[in-house]
Amino acid sequence: MDELVRAVEATLFAAGEPMSAEQISAHLGGANVRDALAELAAHYEGRGVHLVERGKRWHFQTAADLAHLLRREKEEVRRLSRAATEVLAIVAYHEPVSRAEIEAIRGVQTAKGTLDVLMEAGWVRIVGRREVPGRPVIYATTPDFLIHFGLASRRDLPGIDELRAAGLLDPVEDALAEAMETAGEAESAEAPEQEESAD
Amino acid sequence: MDELVRAVEATLFAAGEPMSAEQISAHLGGANVRDALAELAAHYEGRGVHLVERGKRWHFQTAADLAHLLRREKEEVRRLSRAATEVLAIVAYHEPVSRAEIEAIRGVQTAKGTLDVLMEAGWVRIVGRREVPGRPVIYATTPDFLIHFGLASRRDLPGIDELRAAGLLDPVEDALAEAMETAGEAESAEAPEQEESAD
Amino acid sequence: MSGDTLIDGPAITLPEDDWQGIGTAASEDAALYLELDGWEGPLDLLLDLARRQKVDLRRISILDLVDQYLTYIERAEALRLELAADYLVMAAWLAYLKSALLLPRDEQEEPSAEELALRLQLRLQRLAAMRDAAARLMGRDRLGRDVFARGAPEGLRVDRKNKWQCDWFALVQAYGQVKARTQPVVHMVRDRMVMTLDSALARVSSMLGVTLDWMELGEFLPAHADPRLRRSAMASSFVAALELARLGKAELRQDEVFGPLHLRGIKA
Numbered sequence: 001m002d003e004l005v006r007a008v009e010a011t012l013f014a015a016g017e018p019m020s021a022e023q024i025s026a027h028l029g030g031a032n033v034r035d036a037l038a039e040l041a042a043h044y045e046g047r048g049v050h051l052v053e054r055g056k057r058w059h060f061q062t063a064a065d066l067a068h069l070l071r072r073e074k075e076e077v078r079r080l081s082r083a084a085t086e087v088l089a090i091v092a093y094h095e096p097v098s099r100a101e102i103e104a105i106r107g108v109q110t111a112k113g114t115l116d117v118l119m120e121a122g123w124v125r126i127v128g129r130r131e132v133p134g135r136p137v138i139y140a141t142t143p144d145f146l147i148h149f150g151l152a153s154r155r156d157l158p159g160i161d162e163l164r165a166a167g168l169l170d171p172v173e174d175a176l177a178e179a180m181e182t183a184g185e186a187e188s189a190e191a192p193e194q195e196e197s198a199d
Numbered sequence: 200m201d202e203l204v205r206a207v208e209a210t211l212f213a214a215g216e217p218m219s220a221e222q223i224s225a226h227l228g229g230a231n232v233r234d235a236l237a238e239l240a241a242h243y244e245g246r247g248v249h250l251v252e253r254g255k256r257w258h259f260q261t262a263a264d265l266a267h268l269l270r271r272e273k274e275e276v277r278r279l280s281r282a283a284t285e286v287l288a289i290v291a292y293h294e295p296v297s298r299a300e301i302e303a304i305r306g307v308q309t310a311k312g313t314l315d316v317l318m319e320a321g322w323v324r325i326v327g328r329r330e331v332p333g334r335p336v337i338y339a340t341t342p343d344f345l346i347h348f349g350l351a352s353r354r355d356l357p358g359i360d361e362l363r364a365a366g367l368l369d370p371v372e373d374a375l376a377e378a379m380e381t382a383g384e385a386e387s388a389e390a391p392e393q394e395e396s397a398d
Numbered sequence: 399m400s401g402d403t404l405i406d407g408p409a410i411t412l413p414e415d416d417w418q419g420i421g422t423a424a425s426e427d428a429a430l431y432l433e434l435d436g437w438e439g440p441l442d443l444l445l446d447l448a449r450r451q452k453v454d455l456r457r458i459s460i461l462d463l464v465d466q467y468l469t470y471i472e473r474a475e476a477l478r479l480e481l482a483a484d485y486l487v488m489a490a491w492l493a494y495l496k497s498a499l500l501l502p503r504d505e506q507e508e509p510s511a512e513e514l515a516l517r518l519q520l521r522l523q524r525l526a527a528m529r530d531a532a533a534r535l536m537g538r539d540r541l542g543r544d545v546f547a548r549g550a551p552e553g554l555r556v557d558r559k560n561k562w563q564c565d566w567f568a569l570v571q572a573y574g575q576v577k578a579r580t581q582p583v584v585h586m587v588r589d590r591m592v593m594t595l596d597s598a599l600a601r602v603s604s605m606l607g608v609t610l611d612w613m614e615l616g617e618f619l620p621a622h623a624d625p626r627l628r629r630s631a632m633a634s635s636f637v638a639a640l641e642l643a644r645l646g647k648a649e650l651r652q653d654e655v656f657g658p659l660h661l662r663g664i665k666a
Contacts, residue, residue: 010546014546014548016550070554071554073557075560077561078560078562079562080562080563080568084564085572086572086575088569088572089573089576090573092573093573107576107579121560151566157570
């Protein structure tokens with residue numbers, strides 16, 4: 001391999017920025033580097049790296065068709081936190097629902113980040129604003145939510161009585177469970193109208 | 200040209216630092232890149248840029264024989280004091296090694312700062328403690344050390360095989376014991392009856 | 399560095415010309431000084447002297463080496479130079495070693511002078527080996543000095559994207575737990591007809607006053623009461639019967655286990 005070609009190759013490889021033929025030449029003691037540049041460009045054609053000339057200055061760059069290799073997305077599977085799961089459940093059962101309403105139901109403040117996570121996951125989206133003072137943003141679930149959880153529609157979400165029958169509720173006092181049952185039934189029956197009337 | 204070879208070439212050209220075969224593979228969706236690496240290394244042999252393996256990690260670098268062309272505009276690398284170079288050599292050839300062991304070889308106290316300089320350069324690191332009274336910290340070289348000095352592995356350390364064969368990496372005590380034994384044998388050769396009775 | 403070590407040439411004349419450790423003072427002011435900092439301690443100086451023997455370190459003459467060291471230190475003292483303590487300690491030790499080496503072998507103490515000399519020799523070999531290794535290491539093609547990585551790598555970016563995981567069960571359970579946690583606790587006791595113990599006592603004792611015959615407990619209950627009231631009345635009347643018996647106002651009879659309970663009043 002020609003020594004000058006090697007020298008040009010190494011110079012351009014190590015250079016911190018693109019170099020003109022004159023700069024390369026000056027760097028290599030005044031040699032004429034045109035032929036060497038042409039030979040290198042031809043050699044790298046079709047390889048994973050190309051020698052390209054941009055505005056009279058030369059540099060190596062990754063082949064355009066491999067650019068996707070430089071930026072890769074890596075998916076990390078992460079379990080939804082307990083708080084986020086609760087918020088998601090509340091949105092699913094009560095949608096559309098504002099953050100203040102979610103907080104009222106959970107009995108604790110809901111960090112903004114929790115809703116962001118659910119939106120990042122693609123399960124919750126903003127569907128508008130409630131026409132009450134402050135015009136709070138209201139949230140609802142997305143079609144992706146139904147797909148992910150294998151639900152044909154939101155009506156497939158089990159009612160409280162079913163939850164208890166399935167043993168999904170923590171053991172509680174009979175009176176409490178009884179009260180909840182009544183409340184739950186009333187709620188599931190009234191829920192749609194209630195939401196609308198709240199507007 | 201093989202697409203995988205192109206992809207490996209592009210990845211290593213673009214990478215900011217050396218990559219192991221596993222890292223390259225992970226970046227390229229799990230492909231087996233060993234053959235591609237070998238092919239690339241062979242292709243670049245003799246060119247102005249080489250593909251080299253240092254401590255199981257691969258990177259491109261300019262050919263060593265072109266150093267005179269490239270050096271002039273580059274900053275001179277950090278000059279190490281004589282003490283620091285000696286300490287570095289002792290760590291590299293004896294690792295893992297405690298400060299007391301370094302001092303035993305050099306015959307002088309080693310300033311804490313000397314080891315700090317080597318750790319700051321990224322060539323030496325603490326790898327644990329020796330389980331002897333006082334539990335002294337022990338030092339070893341880093342992957343960056345191999346990269347900087349162009350060593351594929353510690354086995355490439357200049358003259359390490361000869362030093363080991365000559366027993367020069369063994370502690371003085373061991374060598375002394377061995378030498379005394381040899382001397383004893385030589386002596387006993389002169390007085391065979393004594394030696395046999397001692398057996 | 400040895401190059402920094404300055405000493406006036408004529409003042410200390412060492413046997414060989416290729417002396418590496420000591421240079422000639424650049425200035426003519428005749429200020430003689432010896433910079434022992436040029437060596438990293440006595441062992442370093444000894445190694446320098448040993449190398450001047452121009453033989454393999456395995457074959458150096460320890461006696462010659464000791465002599466050279468002691469000469470060096472004596473001259474330094476003659477020049478009234480301050481010597482670091484460790485150089486003097488080494489000098490004293492070497493003087494001892496020399497005298498021991500000169501003794502007939504039988505008179506030597508343990509450890510023998512030969513062993514001490516050998517130990518010194520081994521140490522010098524090891525230091526020399528590491529010094530050479532360091533020089534060879536530094537002379538390699540070093541990244542950033544002799545070989546160069548790509549000047550402007552594009553860099554590989556891995557954008558991490560979270561894929562959130564949650565299942566139906568967790569979702570539904572979470573909702574159930576929110577409900578269980580936040581539902582106001584309402585304890586409702588239904589209005590129930592009961593017969594209190596007081597009223598049972600009054601009723602039973604007044605009915606006992608009417609007749610002296612044995613009466614079964616059931617006969618004391620309200621005849622057409624609601625079944626739930628009857629259960630309450632039965633319990634209260636039983637406790638009332640026990641209370642009246644305790645007070646000596648009535649006596650109880652039960653003919654068999656779980657059989658009907660009879661009671662009658664006792665005349666005061």
